[in-house]
Amino acid sequence: MTNYSGLKVLWQGLTGNKGWKPVWREPEPKAEYDVIIVGGGGHGLATAYYLAKEFGVTNVAVIEKGWIGSGNIGRNTTIVRSNYLLKGNEPFYEQSMKLWEGLEQDFNYNAMISQRGILNLYHSDAQRDAFARRGNAMHLAGAGAELLDQDKVRKMAPFLDYDNARFPIKGALLQKRGGTVRHDAVAWGYARGADMRGVDIIQNCEVTGFQMDGGACVGVQTSKGNIRAKKVAVCVAGSSGRVMEKAGMRLPIESHVLQAFVSEGLKPTIPGVITFGAGHFYVSQSDKGGLVFGGDLDGYNTYAQRGNLPVVEDVCEGGMAIMPMIGRSRLLRMWGGVMDMSMDGSPYIDKTDIDGLYFNGGWCYGGFKATPASGFCYAHLLATDRPHENATEFRLDRFKRGAMIDEKGVGAQPNLH
Numbered sequence: 001m002t003n004y005s006g007l008k009v010l011w012q013g014l015t016g017n018k019g020w021k022p023v024w025r026e027p028e029p030k031a032e033y034d035v036i037i038v039g040g041g042g043h044g045l046a047t048a049y050y051l052a053k054e055f056g057v058t059n060v061a062v063i064e065k066g067w068i069g070s071g072n073i074g075r076n077t078t079i080v081r082s083n084y085l086l087k088g089n090e091p092f093y094e095q096s097m098k099l100w101e102g103l104e105q106d107f108n109y110n111a112m113i114s115q116r117g118i119l120n121l122y123h124s125d126a127q128r129d130a131f132a133r134r135g136n137a138m139h140l141a142g143a144g145a146e147l148l149d150q151d152k153v154r155k156m157a158p159f160l161d162y163d164n165a166r167f168p169i170k171g172a173l174l175q176k177r178g179g180t181v182r183h184d185a186v187a188w189g190y191a192r193g194a195d196m197r198g199v200d201i202i203q204n205c206e207v208t209g210f211q212m213d214g215g216a217c218v219g220v221q222t223s224k225g226n227i228r229a230k231k232v233a234v235c236v237a238g239s240s241g242r243v244m245e246k247a248g249m250r251l252p253i254e255s256h257v258l259q260a261f262v263s264e265g266l267k268p269t270i271p272g273v274i275t276f277g278a279g280h281f282y283v284s285q286s287d288k289g290g291l292v293f294g295g296d297l298d299g300y301n302t303y304a305q306r307g308n309l310p311v312v313e314d315v316c317e318g319g320m321a322i323m324p325m326i327g328r329s330r331l332l333r334m335w336g337g338v339m340d341m342s343m344d345g346s347p348y349i350d351k352t353d354i355d356g357l358y359f360n361g362g363w364c365y366g367g368f369k370a371t372p373a374s375g376f377c378y379a380h381l382l383a384t385d386r387p388h389e390n391a392t393e394f395r396l397d398r399f400k401r402g403a404m405i406d407e408k409g410v411g412a413q414p415n416l417h
């Protein structure tokens with residue numbers, strides 16, 4: 001396994017970059033593992049990494065039907081933040097932010113973590129009051145927040161349309177520690193770190209069913225044959241409903257498509273991440289100069305990883321409402337990903353009623369930023385059979401108990417579309 005150092009990068013650069021080795025192995029599946037993780041997205045790979053690194057559980061396989069990074073981990077708009085309100089959520093997302101802050105050193109991989117700040121614009125006095133409350137909750141969790149008036153936002157982003165007749169910009173809630181991370185590098189970094197510790201990453205292998213014995217889950221059926229496991233941990237994001245159906249479970253999740261857009265490369269313009277508070281639009285600028293932006297779901301249930309033109313219009317209208325200059329840039333590319341939308345907008349990290357079967361999902365629009373804490377807390381649950389203290393509310397039965405986490409900050413739930 002190659003280790004990275006400044007010297008090595010320099011040497012490889014001088015010698016034609018011919019000495020790099022594959023970053024993870026391509027093993028054949030063993031007959032049995034202690035833990036099988038279904039889904040090699042960000043969350044599945046992070047779970048495997050923390051299981052091995054923090055809990056010493058290394059007899060683990062990650063089974064991925066496509067290739068590492070082919071799902072939402074490689075399709076999102078790369079925004080990370082911990083600006084939540086409710087106590088079921090905020091400590092969890094702050095844990096994730098702290099893990100992001102040390103991640104590159106932790107797995108020795110460049111994930112281009114850039115804490116360039118996130119500005120949530122507000123457009124009315126009522127919205128300012130709501131943001132003040134959210135900011136206070138963030139302070140209590142140690143996340144840091146600043147409520148900015150219009151003058152301060154103007155200094156940071158002079159190009160915004162402050163005097164828009166319908167949606168005047170009155171100020172913003174700023175989280176300086178928020179920002180962007182190169183999404184696919186996160187998958188690669190976790191994959192490398194897990195593989196180094198003995199985890200088998202098995203790509204191009206679809207889980208087609210579960211092996212059951214006396215009502216307990218004892219393994220998975222796959223396109224490469226049956227594999228037994230003491231614990232099976234499902235982590236398939238947008239495919240949650242389809243996969244858990246094979247275990248006879250119906251989830252409080254709907255799958256919807258969400259699109260992302262990238263413009264041609266421009267000179268540095270957008271200082272950090274900016275979100276529209278009166279509609280659904282968010283934008284940042286990549287290091288290559290492209291404006292990376294998105295907005296609403298397409299609004300119908302689907303497993304297709306592509307969207308439709310009405311949402312393109314809707315998203316661009318949102319952009320034009322706060323920054324009319326965006327109309328002059330040309331769209332370079334766009335794509336879709338399948339979102340596992342839960343009914344209150346918050347996720348699940350839980351044991352199921354079936355012995356040996358665990359579930360992680362319901363991440364809605366916001367699962368990328370959750371990747372480190374989701375992996376850590378899921379690994380904790382799998383290793384100890386107890387929920388991590390920051391994930392105690394993410395239970396599958398919370399609707400039955402009337403204990404929803406009705407947090408607007410995680411993105412609109414499907415019934416709002």
Ligand SMILES: Cc1cc2nc3c(=O)[nH]c(=O)nc-3n(C[C@H](O)[C@H](O)[C@H](O)COP(=O)(O)OP(=O)(O)OC[C@H]3O[C@@H](n4cnc5c(N)ncnc54)[C@H](O)[C@@H]3O)c2cc1C
Binds near residue numbers: 040065071073294337
């Ligand atoms: C356009 C878009 C923009 C987004 N922007 C943001 C953002 O800015 N910030 C943010 O925090 N979040 C964002 N998200 C959400 C975030 O990307 C997801 O919530 C998160 O990536 C989901 O977790 P994952 O990485 O594990 O998912 P995935 O990468 O989708 O991993 C799931 C994996 O399971 C595999 N799988 C499915 N079925 C099977 C099977 N039967 N057998 C084996 N493997 C299977 C899939 O192939 C896939 O690789 C965005 C999402 C999209 C689509």
